[in-house]
Amino acid sequence: MKNVDYIVVGCGLASISFCEMLKANDKSFVVFDDESQRSSKVAAGLYNPVILKRFSAVWKAKEQLALAAPLYEKIEAETQSHFDYKLPILRRFTSIEEQNKWFTASDKPLLEPYLSTSLVKNNNPSVDAPFGFGEVLHAGRIDTETLIANYKASLKQQDRLIEATFKHDLIQFEGETLGYESISTKQIIFAEGFGVKHNPYFKTIPLAGSKGEILTIKVPELKLDKALKSSVFVIPLGDDLYHVGATYNNEDKTNTPTEAAKAQLISKLKSFVTCDFEIVDHVAGVRPTVKDRRPLVGQHETHQQLYVLNGLGTRGVMIAPYVAQQLFRYIEFGEALNPEIDIKRFS
The missing domain is CATH 3.50.50.60 (FAD/NAD(P)-binding domain)
Structure with a gap:
C-alpha cells in the first residue's frame, strides 16, 4: 500500500x-x-490581462500575473525547458472611435499598467491596419x-x-x-x-464547455514579432509559424476539428492579413467554461x-x-x- x-x-x-x-x-x-x-x-496559451473586445480589465489580473510569472519560471528551471515567451499584443483598431476608446481605457487604474498610450502605426505590408494598433504590455505566451x-x-x-x-x-x-x-x-x-x-x-x-479550434499556419511574408488581435488572434511561434484562433462552439463537445471552424478562421484571417499562407495544422479541444x-x-x-x-x-x-x-x-x-x-x- x-x-x-x-x-x-x-x-x-x-x-x-x-x-x-x-x-x-x-x-x-x-x-x-x-x-x-x-x-x-x-x-493558444496567451496570458493577457486585458479583455480586448471591450477594453476592460481581466478579473484579478494583477493577482494572477503575480503568481503565474514566478511559477512558470520555476517550472522552466526544474524541467530544464523553455515555454514562457514574453509577447506584447497589438490590438488592431478598426476606426478612430476605437482609438479613442483605447486611450480613455488606458486612464483607468486597473488598465493603466497594461495599455500603452502610444499609438502603434502599421508598417507591415502584409497587414491591413489603416488605423494602427494599441499595444498590451505584460502579456505573453505559454507553450502549453x-x-x-x-x-x-x-x-x-x-x-x-x-x-x-x-x-x-x-x-x-x-x-x-x-x-x-x-x-x-x-x-x-x-x-x-x-x-x-x-x-x-x-x-x-x-x-458548460466550449469547443475551440486553432489553426497553425506558415507565412514567410508576415514577419510578426508580436501577437496580433483583430477578429482573431495571430500568435507568432517562430520559424514563420503562427497560431490562428480561436473559435467558440457551445454545442459541439467533441475534440474533432471541423471544416466549418476552419473556414471561419480563414475568412477572419483574410480580412486583415493580405499575404498568402499555408495551413500546417488544425486542432480542437473543449474548454471547461462556466x-x-x-x-x-x-x-x-x-x-x-x-x-x-x-x-x-x-x-x-x-x-x-x-x-x-x-x-x-x-x-x-x-x-x-x-x-x-x-x-x-x-x-
Whole structure:
C-alpha cells in the first residue's frame, strides 16, 4: 500500500499549478492522467490581462500575473525547458472611435499598467491596419504542449505519474483516509477539465464547455514579432509559424476539428492579413467554461475529502496558479475560498 497526502486526477494547467503548491509545502502526491482531455494542450496559451473586445480589465489580473510569472519560471528551471515567451499584443483598431476608446481605457487604474498610450502605426505590408494598433504590455505566451509534456516527464521520473484512467467507482471511504487500488490518501483533487462530466461526484457542477479550434499556419511574408488581435488572434511561434484562433462552439463537445471552424478562421484571417499562407495544422479541444466566467473550485458537500479544481475557461494559463493556491490554502489552512470561485455559489 502506497501512502500519499493527495491524489490529483488530470494533468492540465490546473493540476500542474496545484502540484507545484504540494511540492512547495512538502506534500506527497500522485497524478493520474490518461490524456483524454485536450483543452490545455491545444490552447493558444496567451496570458493577457486585458479583455480586448471591450477594453476592460481581466478579473484579478494583477493577482494572477503575480503568481503565474514566478511559477512558470520555476517550472522552466526544474524541467530544464523553455515555454514562457514574453509577447506584447497589438490590438488592431478598426476606426478612430476605437482609438479613442483605447486611450480613455488606458486612464483607468486597473488598465493603466497594461495599455500603452502610444499609438502603434502599421508598417507591415502584409497587414491591413489603416488605423494602427494599441499595444498590451505584460502579456505573453505559454507553450502549453511543451509545458505539459515536460512536466509529465518530470513527474514520471519522480514516480509521481500514473498513466491510467482514474476509475471513480473504485474509491473506498475508510474514515479519515481514502483507498484507491493500492494507494491510501487523505484527499483527492479532481482537475479533469471537461472530463468532469463523467465524474459521479461532481458531474452536476454547472460546467458548460466550449469547443475551440486553432489553426497553425506558415507565412514567410508576415514577419510578426508580436501577437496580433483583430477578429482573431495571430500568435507568432517562430520559424514563420503562427497560431490562428480561436473559435467558440457551445454545442459541439467533441475534440474533432471541423471544416466549418476552419473556414471561419480563414475568412477572419483574410480580412486583415493580405499575404498568402499555408495551413500546417488544425486542432480542437473543449474548454471547461462556466456561465459566469469564473472557475469552479471547492469541496464535495457529502464526501469532504473530495475536491474539484475546474472551470478555468479561456484564460487557464493566467488563472490556474491563483485558483490552485486558493484551494490548497482552503484545504490545509482553512482559509475561505474567494466566493466568486467557490462551487457553493451555485448551491
